[in-house]
Amino acid sequence: MRQYRLxxxxxxxxxxxxxxxxxxxxxxxxxxxFFVIPFCVVIFYSFVDNPINKEFVGFENFVRxxxxxxxxxxxxxxxxxxxxxxxxSVILSLMLAMVLESKIPGKSKFRTFFLxxxxxxxASIVLIxxxxxxxxxxxxxxxxxxxxxxxxxxxxxxSQYVIVMLFLWKNLGYNMIxxxxxxxxxxxxxxxxxxxxxxxxATVFWRIxxxxxxxxxxxxxxxxxxxxxxxxxxxxxxxxxYPYETLYLLQHFMNNTFMSLDYxxxxxxAMIMFVFMVIIIGALFFVESKFGRDVEE
Amino acid sequence: xxAPTLAARAAGKKxxxxxxxxxxxxxxxxFSVIFLLPTILTITNSFMSPGEIASNYGAIFAKGxxxxxxxxxxxxxxxxxxxxxxxxxxxxxxxxxxxxxxxxWNSVILVAPIVLFxxxxxxxxxxxxxxxxxxxxNLLFFAYIVLMLMPYQVTLVPNYLVSQFLKTLNTRWAxxxxxxxxxxxxxxxxxxxxxxxxxxxxxxxLDGASEWRVFTxxxxxxxxxxxxxxxxxVFIDYWNMVEQVLILMNVPEKQPLSVFLSKxxxxxxxxxxxxxxxxxxxAILLFLHGEDYLVEGITYSGxxxx
Numbered sequence: 001m002r003q004y005r006l007x008x009x010x011x012x013x014x015x016x017x018x019x020x021x022x023x024x025x026x027x028x029x030x031x032x033x034f035f036v037i038p039f040c041v042v043i044f045y046s047f048v049d050n051p052i053n054k055e056f057v058g059f060e061n062f063v064r065x066x067x068x069x070x071x072x073x074x075x076x077x078x079x080x081x082x083x084x085x086x087x088x089s090v091i092l093s094l095m096l097a098m099v100l101e102s103k104i105p106g107k108s109k110f111r112t113f114f115l116x117x118x119x120x121x122x123a124s125i126v127l128i129x130x131x132x133x134x135x136x137x138x139x140x141x142x143x144x145x146x147x148x149x150x151x152x153x154x155x156x157x158x159s160q161y162v163i164v165m166l167f168l169w170k171n172l173g174y175n176m177i178x179x180x181x182x183x184x185x186x187x188x189x190x191x192x193x194x195x196x197x198x199x200x201x202a203t204v205f206w207r208i209x210x211x212x213x214x215x216x217x218x219x220x221x222x223x224x225x226x227x228x229x230x231x232x233x234x235x236x237x238x239x240x241x242y243p244y245e246t247l248y249l250l251q252h253f254m255n256n257t258f259m260s261l262d263y264x265x266x267x268x269x270a271m272i273m274f275v276f277m278v279i280i281i282g283a284l285f286f287v288e289s290k291f292g293r294d295v296e297e
Numbered sequence: 298x299x300a301p302t303l304a305a306r307a308a309g310k311k312x313x314x315x316x317x318x319x320x321x322x323x324x325x326x327x328f329s330v331i332f333l334l335p336t337i338l339t340i341t342n343s344f345m346s347p348g349e350i351a352s353n354y355g356a357i358f359a360k361g362x363x364x365x366x367x368x369x370x371x372x373x374x375x376x377x378x379x380x381x382x383x384x385x386x387x388x389x390x391x392x393x394x395x396x397x398x399x400x401x402w403n404s405v406i407l408v409a410p411i412v413l414f415x416x417x418x419x420x421x422x423x424x425x426x427x428x429x430x431x432x433x434x435n436l437l438f439f440a441y442i443v444l445m446l447m448p449y450q451v452t453l454v455p456n457y458l459v460s461q462f463l464k465t466l467n468t469r470w471a472x473x474x475x476x477x478x479x480x481x482x483x484x485x486x487x488x489x490x491x492x493x494x495x496x497x498x499x500x501x502x503l504d505g506a507s508e509w510r511v512f513t514x515x516x517x518x519x520x521x522x523x524x525x526x527x528x529x530x531v532f533i534d535y536w537n538m539v540e541q542v543l544i545l546m547n548v549p550e551k552q553p554l555s556v557f558l559s560k561x562x563x564x565x566x567x568x569x570x571x572x573x574x575x576x577x578x579x580a581i582l583l584f585l586h587g588e589d590y591l592v593e594g595i596t597y598s599g600x601x602x603x
Contacts, residue, residue, distance in 0.1 A: 016429075019508045023425030026418050028437070030478030035444055038455030038462075096328065104322045112588060113329040119584040120336050121537045123558035124573035128335045128342075131375055134357045138375040169332065177592050178599040219599050222446060229448035233539040237559040250450050251540060258457065258544050270454040274447065281446055 039274075045267035061268040071269065074253035077160070077246055082228040085164045089224045090217065092168060093175030100176070101183050111180075115173035122170070126237040133162055133238075155244045163247065166234045171227050175220045182216035183209070211291075218288040222281055338377065339577070343386055343570040345379040350567035386571035394565075397554070397572045404553035404576075407469055408535045411476035416527055419482030420520070424512045426483070427490035428498070438487065441480040449540040460545055471545035476535060482527045488597045489523030490516055526594025529587050536580055 046062070049055045065071050096114060100107050117125075132138045135152035144150065153162050186209060194204050210217075232251035235243055243252065250273070257265045342350065353374040390397050426438050444452075452475070460471040493516050501511050517524075542556045549557075554576050561569045584591065 016502070016508065017431070020425050020428040021434075023421050023428070023508070023512070024434075024437070027422035027478065027480075027483055030418065030474075031441070031444065031480065034459050034475045034478050035452060035455055038458040041458055042454050096325075099321050099325055102318070102321055104318055104325060106322075110325045110329060111592075113332050115588070115591070116336060116584065117332055119533055119577075119580045121533075121555055121576055121580060122539070123537070123555045124339060124577045125335050126559055127569055127573055128338050131354055131357060136357055141375075169335070173332070174595055177595040181596040181599060216599055223598075226446055226448055229450060230540075232449075233537065236539060236543075237556075240559075254450050254453065255543055266454050266457075270451045274451045277447060277451070278443070281443070 042267045042270050045263050046271045049264070051263050061264045062272065065265060065268045065272065068265070070248075070253055070256070071265075073245065074248055074250045077248055078229070078250045081160055081163065081231065081249070082225060084160070085167045085228050085231070086221060086224045088164065089168055089171055089175055090220050093172045093220065094179050094213075094217075096172060096176045097179035097183055100180060111177075114176055117170045118173045120170075122233045123237055126234065129166060129234070129238060154239055154247070157246060159244050159247050163231055163235060167228060167231045170234075171224060174227075175224060178216050178220055178223075179213070182213050186212045214288055214291050218284050222284055225280065336577070338375070339570055340574050341377055341379060343574040344382045344384070345376075345567070345570070346381060346383045346385055347567035349380055350570070354566065386568055387575075390568055390571045390575065394568070397568070397575075400552060400554045400557045401575065403551055403557075404536065404555060407472055407538070407553055408532060410473050411535050412528055412531050414477040415479060415482045415531055416486075416524060418477060419480075419486050419527070420517065420524060421512070422483050423486035423490045424508075424516055426487040427493070427516075428508070441483055445480045445484055453540060453544050456541075457544060467546050467548050467551075469546065469551065472538070472541045475545075476541075481534070482531055485527050485530070485594060485597045486520060486523060489520045493519045522590050522593055523597060525587055526590040526592075526597070529583050529591050530594050530598075532583060533580055 045051060047056055047058065049057045049060075100110055100114075104110070130137070133153040134140075135150060135155075137153075139153065140148075140150045151158070153159060190208055191204060194208055199207070229251070232249050235247050235249060236251075239247060241252070241255070250269075254266070254269065257269065345353070353376055426434055456471070456475045457466070459475070460466040463470070463474075465471045465474065497515055498511055501515055502508075506514070537555055538553065539556055542552060546552075554572070558569065558572060558576065561572070
């Protein structure tokens, strides 16, 4: 009879581990070559005066960038856009998910409908947005019934709200799916127990559901934030290289800086955004680990 | 006033529940219309004749040209149903102006290799990540998550430097190569592969199967649906690409349709709806066919931890 060794020997285990590490090699090498190593160069560039002279200048590039009017404007616009769009998309998609979780008929049809904008390429849909939001467009036509003055929506101070709407249109479905999955994984017995104890709906929501949802809330917030930076696509395809000033986003700033190939500006801008993102993500993780700690095993 | 009987109270409760469901359904229906309308309008408008498009939207797209040549009404006429359904736009796009098909092809040859290789390499890597969860690998995986969460404004600068170094700037490789190694697919497939029961893998190993064999014969088949969902997600993301093209490959004739479509000039605006619809088709088909997989993939993406 053959003898099987149920617990492999140490050296064998280690060999298997090395061999499975080989599976990582192609991806890790690619990531190193295309992201990590050049990012080290970016860090280096952000601290020197220029790529040829390579003299260390400390934080001078950052100081200059933070004083740059175009960068400031782009950063403020992007912040105000993301600051509006992200919370709205989290709240609205949670609402959509809860509506679909309640027992309404045609649930799967509604899911399909809400998810469909995600699949439509931005380039395909900007035509219709143009028709709606143009000075001579449909929205002004509808509003004129109520006696509202015509305005060019994308060239007005409302332009950010328009873009927020386009963002929500495209992204709510994705977030909704995440919330639906999270809602359905809340243990039923907990909800029932609370109901028997006479807890109000609000209490159940705040004390139980939200606790279980907190990892998803974290992820949806982060993901919406990332996606909110992609709204450049809509903005660019609708308004081109030189949009109305409230639509001048960080990606526009980067594009223009790439045109002039100012390495110092590019590198320090990328660094600032990197640090900013790391802080935001770190903070969200921290909050989530405090708030949702007791539901994780 | 007498207290309502128990039965009456129960009936009232039930009626309230029915009304609530009805209101929620109406609410969902209104949202559905908002979500669907722009897409449907694009599609129906693609079946209109050039003349109809010009008279409907002339107020918008004829702007800038010397006025007075043609009379165009000053307001738009956003219409659902064409006066007369015609395939003329499609015939023009498909047979008479190869330019658009050419741009469509540009999209295909950019996106296909990215999807293929990103998912392929990610599948292999995710086996490495899920097979043993050592400290180093967890740390590495965390680095992948951080990289995945970085916006284009950050990653495009390193990508540009590499393309400059490899002299691939303004060629398709400048977009394809970084796309292949983008960590998104690794993230999702690792989540999926971690769910393959350890006992199956251990059993196969004890029976003498090599790591590669375990990967191809056990883990890949187990993760089939996750792989399909990742293919859909990566496809949509790149089918929609704008930022990379503007910075890494700013060559008009190589542009994919996702960028070129917005540059259609006023004279050809009637074609634009047909081109826009054609560009949607692959994405819509994938969606209709793989919606459940897509949902599964999104659900995987939602588990940042664990």
